[in-house]
Amino acid sequence: MSCQDDRATVEKAAKGDMKAFEALVTAYEKKLYNVAYRLVSDKEEALDIVQDVFLKVYQALPDFRGDSQFSTWVYRVCVNTCLDYLRKDRKATVYSLDAPLDFGDSEVQRQVEDTATSIEDAVEFKSTGEEILNIVKDLDPHYRAPLILCDVHDYSYKEISEILGISLGTVKSRIHRARKLVRKLYGEEQNLHSFVKGSEKRGGD
């Protein structure tokens, strides 16, 4: 759906045209489902989140002023819903130690030991892409979200800053930091992997 189509459809939907709203659902559901799935790593949850996102969009649509692009707005609602979900989810506390301390544009990273994934996980990687994703899903959501929007969904820094409501500088530093973390964790996993393989060999001797 192009921007122009979007605007006309959005206006109709805002006036209560259910057909127009359904067209928006059709246009965005798959993209949003993918974003949600990559952020929360759970298909069931992703489904609930996307449903929730469209409900929020429907409620707020009459007030949508068009200051930002409709797509940016929808993604923002989606990412925020995911972050809310992750905040509520107890499992998410695992990442909280790694959360950045945000001082406006500059961020200070807490110095913590990186938590390695379990040996079972490490040996079950199917492909390199998924291997990387598996590492990404263990990152703090504040790093995960910009990295996924950038690398998986191909958004520009400016769009990401609008979607996440953070400054350009923060987007830049978080993406860089996220990649460095992935690189570090990936390296450790490679070492672990060969260590496991090696010990199996030794055990077999």
Place this chain on the structure above:
Amino acid sequence: MKYCNFSEFISSYIDGELDPQASAQLEEHLKVCPDCKAMYEELRHIKELLGSVPEIEPPDLLHASIMEAVNEYAIRREDALRAERSAKRSIWLRRLSIALAACLIILVASPAIKSAFFGTQQLPADVASESDQREEETITADNTETEKEGTIVFESQPQQPQLPTDNSHVEEDVQPPSEESPSDVTVGSEDNESLAADATSGVPEEEEISEEDEETGFFMATKRMPANLAKEIKSANIAIEVPEGALGDVSDKACAMIGESGGSVHLCFESVYTPTGASGFCVTGLVPSSSLEQVSDDMSALGSIVQSDVIAYDVTAYRNVLDSLIETNQMQRDDLAQAINNAVDAQDVPLAQKELLRLDQLIAVLNEERQLLDELCDNASIWLWIIEVKEE
């Protein structure tokens, strides 16, 4: 591994977000710094790998579940809006009844205001009693002609003998003629000493008034006005805006304007609560019909930012609304009472009886208010009601 300052720009460079000059500098640097070069290669690899991950297909039920949730919400919201509208109306009624009570006290307490306001104390005392004989044709000595069905006549010159065809009559079709209803007749006054005349009748009793009718009926020309005022009745609905924090100031000015017009302020709230969380001010007062237009103009010149409505209407129209409310509720009550008598399932009875009690109480409140109004109607010309309608 030791990083140099350049390493911070590597991701931006990979993403094409670095300006050309900085990009050129970094490219030069990558040629000479193996650490940065290694980092660049690895981070670029990560980006490529992530970009190669295929989109996953959402489950088939996603679309249907979204639309179901949204449709369900739309229906619920419609119900809630309806409930809110009726809640608003009842709050409004309650507020008016408080205002009426206050006004009554003031009117009783100060005949001076009364006479200053109406110019005379010789106002018809028989308006209130007319409700009892609504269906009867009242024919006066001077006026032997019967009016057309549904036509209501206001007299503008009550001192003179009346003829319905007289040009001085202000005729108004307030209700569309109802075929089933007996003729509702308006009759002039025979009382030459009275400055005002009777203006009889209004709502045919069997006519049910829907919610919308109530609303519009409110701003209709008066049906039971003292005749010397009736012809000048106008309703005003002006939006004014009040700057934030200036509610007190604006309501003071509004009060002053009503005072200057020769009217009197009876209640002045500086905050008004509605189910939508609106807050603002509200002034009720009586304004001589001759200065209503002036007051309306002055009010609209008051200020800006927060929208307010100034609504002027007359108490007699309100009485008609009350009559129809009492009637509809009474009918509902009777239906319910009958349903309780014929109830098959005893389980439903307690709930129905609770509702019956509620209706009885409501009818009692409405009747009380109606009585207050009857006393007021002899005197009051117009209420000026100013309510801020800003939604949060």
